[in-house]
Amino acid sequence: MQKITRENLINKAIELLDNGTVSRVLGWKIGEFAYDVTPAVFTTKEDLQKDFIFDDFCNANFSKYLIAETRKAEEKVLVFLKPCDTYSFNQLLTEHRFSREKVYAVGIPCEGMLDIGKIKALAGEGIIDVIPGEGSITVKNLYEEEKTLAYGDVLTERCLSCKSKKHVVYDELMGEEGDVIDSNRFDEVEKIEKMSADERFAFWQSQLSKCIRCNACRDICPACTCEKCVFDNPKSSVNNKAISDSFEEKMFHIIRAFHVAGRCTDCGECSRVCPQGIPLHLLNRKFIKDINSFYGDYQAGQEEGSRAPLINYTFDDLEPGEAVGRGV
């Protein structure tokens, strides 16, 4: 469904490598199956032509990779950014995590990416190919069966509630400039808020107890970039798998979400990579929603250099007691 093609991106990358603008290219590499696309660094024309891929499974947000990649060479790194990725890019710049001069950012449009989990749920296992079509995809499996699925049914959750098709930062834009979208991304949060305390507790208990503490959500997060993390401290008692103790799970998730509160751009990477399917975005979005309603609308990463709400204040902020609706 993506209108900019693989060839367009490869040609752009080769052009920039050839004219010396960049020496490395951050892109998506084809994996064992059509759907398991992995991030990779390309340095030659040949590698690009052989392995570079651009399809409906290019979910990975490259912003965070730039921290490591820009340190590896003198020359610039070429990075392809989808609209949502540009917010993370800006946020990292705001936090001085890499140098803007070391990057050549090419904005690419995005029509939404696919969730292989959803495809498997509808089409079964043994998938060998996924062929994009108009408004639908055709899935082929090992048993020579074919199934057609509507795009809307297999889009990732985060794309279903996409907040923006607008690139907030780039050196060059391929395709059309998009707009910020009036999304429905807080609907789920509101649904949970409407539950009773007991229901909320049961809901989160059932979700968070699935956590295996693989730390993937932290590692992927473009807002989590500390060199030393509290969760790696052996004295924190949250540095490894929770020993079936519900406190540890809650502690981990509250602190993880809190540490990115006000800086989380709602890129959705955490929920995407969670092998246990925990809806982490519902924790992040609760903070975003609260920040918007308590302190005024704020979108992390929208503007480079903007001051995050938790390192800011006004004299007449609401009291914590008011925040939970029991008066001061």
Place this chain on the structure above:
Amino acid sequence: MSINSEYKPKIVAFCCNWCSYAGADLAGSNRLAYPENVKIIRVPCSCRVNPMFILRAFQRGADGVILCGCHPGDCHYTSGNYYTRRRMALLFSMLEYLGIEKERTRVEWVSAAEGAKFAATMNDFTQTVAALGENKRLEDLRCKR
């Protein structure tokens, strides 16, 4: 908890050194009674308290956690408590979102001159938490021996 004794919740009170801790001191020297199950932890400023402290207190067996600091505008370090205010608003709201009773946490601004307010606050908070009973939702069984 034995049948005969009245249930006494464990309360942890984080008090900033410059106002609230002095307020507690004043309550003491004025012989104003507040429950002995309130355990005060002195911190340099209310904004020294990060969300982990609150969760830790619950983990180690607290039934209620209250954070006291200088009145907004009066922080010894000028603006510490303004940050505290935002942080705790978000944290408390998140705890409520996770289904944890909102009455178990509180922030109160108590100045060095407000010994009476300190005692009244602690009495009130202890009663509120006592009515809720033991903290079950943020407990760590390993810490309950």
